[in-house]
Amino acid sequence: MTSINLDFQPDLIRRFDVAGPRYTSYPTADRFGPEFGPDAYAKALRERGRNAATPLSLYVHIPFCETLCYYCGCNKIPTKNHARSAPYLDQVERELDMVAGLLGARLPVTQLHWGGGTPTFLSDEEATRLMDMSRRFFDLRPGGEYSIEIDPRKVGAARVAHLARLGFNRMSVGVQDFDPAVQKAVNRIQSYEETREVIQAARANGFKSVSVDLIYGLPRQNAFNFAATLEKVVELRPDRVALYSYAHLPHRFQPQTMINEVDLPDPQAKLVLLGLAIRRLAYAGYVYIGMDHFALPDDELARAQVDGALHRNFQGYSTQADLDLLAFGVSGISKVGPHYAQNAKSIEAYGAALAAGDLAIERGLTLNADDLLRRDAIQRLMCDFALDLDDLARAHGVADARRYFDADLARIAPLQEAGLVECEGLFLRVTPQGRLLVRIVAMQFDHYLHDARAQVQVPRYSRVI
Numbered sequence: 001m002t003s004i005n006l007d008f009q010p011d012l013i014r015r016f017d018v019a020g021p022r023y024t025s026y027p028t029a030d031r032f033g034p035e036f037g038p039d040a041y042a043k044a045l046r047e048r049g050r051n052a053a054t055p056l057s058l059y060v061h062i063p064f065c066e067t068l069c070y071y072c073g074c075n076k077i078p079t080k081n082h083a084r085s086a087p088y089l090d091q092v093e094r095e096l097d098m099v100a101g102l103l104g105a106r107l108p109v110t111q112l113h114w115g116g117g118t119p120t121f122l123s124d125e126e127a128t129r130l131m132d133m134s135r136r137f138f139d140l141r142p143g144g145e146y147s148i149e150i151d152p153r154k155v156g157a158a159r160v161a162h163l164a165r166l167g168f169n170r171m172s173v174g175v176q177d178f179d180p181a182v183q184k185a186v187n188r189i190q191s192y193e194e195t196r197e198v199i200q201a202a203r204a205n206g207f208k209s210v211s212v213d214l215i216y217g218l219p220r221q222n223a224f225n226f227a228a229t230l231e232k233v234v235e236l237r238p239d240r241v242a243l244y245s246y247a248h249l250p251h252r253f254q255p256q257t258m259i260n261e262v263d264l265p266d267p268q269a270k271l272v273l274l275g276l277a278i279r280r281l282a283y284a285g286y287v288y289i290g291m292d293h294f295a296l297p298d299d300e301l302a303r304a305q306v307d308g309a310l311h312r313n314f315q316g317y318s319t320q321a322d323l324d325l326l327a328f329g330v331s332g333i334s335k336v337g338p339h340y341a342q343n344a345k346s347i348e349a350y351g352a353a354l355a356a357g358d359l360a361i362e363r364g365l366t367l368n369a370d371d372l373l374r375r376d377a378i379q380r381l382m383c384d385f386a387l388d389l390d391d392l393a394r395a396h397g398v399a400d401a402r403r404y405f406d407a408d409l410a411r412i413a414p415l416q417e418a419g420l421v422e423c424e425g426l427f428l429r430v431t432p433q434g435r436l437l438v439r440i441v442a443m444q445f446d447h448y449l450h451d452a453r454a455q456v457q458v459p460r461y462s463r464v465i
Contacts, residue, residue: 006288007432008278010271012418017267019461020439021446022291023382024314025340026375027365029333031448032342036364038353041334041341042102048324048336049103055141057111058134059315060092061329063347065118066154069188070258071176071218071246075331075345076117085122088329088347093133094354095328100137109134110144111323113315118151124162131166145170145320147209152198153190160201170209171202172242178232179225182218185263192232199236209299212238216273217246219263226273227280234284240301241286241294242316243277245270247462274465290382290438293317310383317383330360338367370447372396378442381428385435389426401426411444439464 021028061075064085068078077084100106112134122130134140147170148163163171175195176188183189202210212233216226233241248264250256265273278288286294287302293316295302304310304319311318313325314333327334330350333342341364344350353360367375373396380387393401402409405426412428415421420434421441430438443449 005432006278006282006435008275008436009433010275012420012433013271013274013436013465014267015418016420016437016440017463017465018440019463020443021449021461023378023439023442024312024316025333025335026378026446027340027367027371027448029340029342032340032363032365034363036339036341036361036366038359038361040339040366041336041359041361041364044336044339044341045099045102046104049105049107052103052105052107055108055110055144055323056138057313057320057323057325058109058113058138059325059327059332060112060114060119060130060134061116061327061332062088062114062119062121063117063330064088064121065116065151066121067187068255069176070186070255071188071215072255073247073249073253074117077347082121082123085126087351089122089126089130089133091351091354092130092328095360096133096137098354098359099326099328106137106139108139108141110141111318111320112140112144112146114148115315116149118154119148120151120155120159124159127163127166140167145318147171147315149174150198152195155198156194157197157201157204160198160207161205164202164205164207169207170211171198171207172211172213173198173238174213175229175233176213176215177218177221177226178229179221181220182225185219185259187258196236199238209239211240211242212236213242213244214277215244215246216277217248217265217270219259221265221273222269223272223276227276230277230280234280237296239296239299240289241281243274243281243292243294245274245292245463245465249462271465288435289317290385290435291317305383308384312379312382322379338372340365340367369396373398374445374447377445381430381438381442381445385430385438387428389428407450408445411450412441415441415444437464 063075063077065076065078066080146168148168149172151174178192199210248256281294287297289295289301289305300319301317311320311322325335330347331343331345341361343360344362350360377387377392389401389405393404398404412421416423419431420437422429422431430441
């Protein structure tokens, strides 16, 4: 493969900007159900323990944050009471102990991520405790990807140095926007200087990759002030930039009711912001990885995409092979073989289950053969912007690929006519002008979106752009 280029076509985006899944998993989490509970997850863990040589990925969810960002759709608990984190770590330790016991061995780990909320809500001592717990129950191998989400408002150079000593070598820095009026509208006041200090400290302490998160479509954003934000980000020169579309869904995310809707850019203005960001990042030398992510050409994600070795999981893009993922903490989603399992979403339910000696699994799913095949199809589209249906069918024991994918190819045809996809027999390639809309292409392979029996409760997704 060659480096991915991007052709920004506003008319195509306007035509196909519909609601759809982000495909951090397939089937998507809204398809999980209570039929898969603690007993099913325990069985999956025992089976996984017999494959002790294959590495794992770990995720720990820290739900606390000191201030409430109005745009946020994460599972979080705004609080200034730092006494709440110690009891929560007690619960996470109990969960780690239970899961490790079911695995029956101290399994190797080559990928770890702390998300939230705000993981840096933890004190240095608490962060040390959590990392020590992880190492006690799992074998964190040298050279792995160990990443953490950072709130620069609460982290200085000394804290970054401490995180490096704990073993972290990658960080994601929340920015969203540097403009004071935008920051005030979303209740996230953050200076350029404190953000720069964190990124410089990461460089000085040997972090291999720094990513910056931006959001376009926020209240009071316009082309002038967003261009200024982009200039500051380019000056910081992060290895990666995540450029997310703001999805205003106040019926789902209560904090968003604090946003004045009249301050939101209209769809045309929002599209201008996206085009502005794409052009500025491209001019600065960033390449489009896919699904809102850009990276410098020498970043490991960009190199992995060129080599056809890029993968995607619940935390985003990764160079690691498709590892099983064990998630700890409230609302965490695990993937073990053909199984997904999600912890209770409320901290009360999570803690009560563990106190009773049970795993905190609230819902999940065991994938069937078709799910596994389509998961691979969507993964390759998201990572490679290409899909060989013949190869996919052979890998999953399907004898007649054309017959199996007949309905999918029929749905792809209009996308081909529109120029989003090129087809050579059963080989599909997403065009440069279709790459921003790769979710639309992936949706055509989503059995649950097109099966009438699965439409009893149609989920409400965010728009593609």
